[in-house]
Amino acid sequence: MPKKYAAAQKAAVRGSRTGRPIMALLDLLGRRWTLRIIWELRDDGPLTSRALRTACNDASPTVMQSRLSELREAALVELVAGEGYSLTPLGRELMESFQPLNRFAEQWSKQPTS
Amino acid sequence: MPKKYAAAQKAAVRGSRTGRPIMALLDLLGRRWTLRIIWELRDDGPLTSRALRTACNDASPTVMQSRLSELREAALVELVAGEGYSLTPLGRELMESFQPLNRFAEQWSKQPTS
DNA sequence: CCTCATGCTACAAATAACGTAGCGGTACGC
DNA sequence: GCGTACCGCTACGTTATTTGTAGCATGAGG
Numbered sequence: 001m002p003k004k005y006a007a008a009q010k011a012a013v014r015g016s017r018t019g020r021p022i023m024a025l026l027d028l029l030g031r032r033w034t035l036r037i038i039w040e041l042r043d044d045g046p047l048t049s050r051a052l053r054t055a056c057n058d059a060s061p062t063v064m065q066s067r068l069s070e071l072r073e074a075a076l077v078e079l080v081a082g083e084g085y086s087l088t089p090l091g092r093e094l095m096e097s098f099q100p101l102n103r104f105a106e107q108w109s110k111q112p113t114s
Numbered sequence: 115m116p117k118k119y120a121a122a123q124k125a126a127v128r129g130s131r132t133g134r135p136i137m138a139l140l141d142l143l144g145r146r147w148t149l150r151i152i153w154e155l156r157d158d159g160p161l162t163s164r165a166l167r168t169a170c171n172d173a174s175p176t177v178m179q180s181r182l183s184e185l186r187e188a189a190l191v192e193l194v195a196g197e198g199y200s201l202t203p204l205g206r207e208l209m210e211s212f213q214p215l216n217r218f219a220e221q222w223s224k225q226p227t228s
Numbered sequence: 229c230c231t232c233a234t235g236c237t238a239c240a241a242a243t244a245a246c247g248t249a250g251c252g253g254t255a256c257g258c
Numbered sequence: 259g260c261g262t263a264c265c266g267c268t269a270c271g272t273t274a275t276t277t278g279t280a281g282c283a284t285g286a287g288g
Contacts, residue, residue: 082234
């Protein structure tokens with residue numbers, strides 16, 4: 001049985017096997033808590049891993065550490081000794097890309113529910 | 115055992131229990147294949163569910179249908195009879211919010227791999 | 229030494245995603 | 259009618275991921 005998912009999701013996050021980096025990015029960001037983590041780090045300065053867990057609905061430390069490792073690997077998040085986790089300059093640029101999302105969420109929530 | 119995750123991820127996608135619609139949106143978009151689906155529908159006109167599955171690395175029909183249902187519920191995607199799935203005007207606005215992401219992915223992929 | 233907080237890990241149980249197969253429905257050509 | 263071939267969608271058993279709880283080693287400050 002081919003492990004398509006495992007191969008696509010676990011390996012080559014940064015890889016552009018398809019030649020389209022956006023796929024790798026979408027892959028990374030599509031994992032649970034990833035978007036939320038980046039969002040929580042948006043402007044609240046460095047957060048300790050535990051504070052981050054609390055901010056993310058008390059997500060389990062297992063996934064949290066997985067995501068943080070992946071995000072560090074991706075150079076979007078860094079752990080500043082004695083400070084906590086924070087976005088790297090690159091991660092902050094990603095946040096900028098998300099800026100329109102907040103505005104969209106507002107108008108989206110006001111939409112009639114189907 | 116409290117089902118924090120199930121309660122947070124499954125129910126109230128549109129709900130603003132926290133008063134922050136962005137959380138509901140991040141929740142929805144943080145599920146597997148969701149970002150990818152929206153991306154694949156970006157400009158390729160309507161896609162049949164099977165074509166969409168093919169475009170998404172042959173994701174299993176089970177999750178695909180789940181995601182499509184959620185996205186339809188969220189009024190981001192619609193099924194046009196005889197045509198296929200496509201983004202709603204609202205979904206297209208979301209795509210616009212993602213526009214900077216593509217540019218970011220390009221520069222991100224060129225980053226030194228830690 | 230004791231307490232507290234940090235980053236991080238172990239492990240079993242619960243949940244979600246997977247792959248395969250197949251359903252009912254609607255066209256087609258024959 | 260009958261056979262094919264699509265469509266959207268579902269069942270079901272297997273696999274992978276997430277969850278919740280507990281705990282580790284380390285360091286700071288009493």
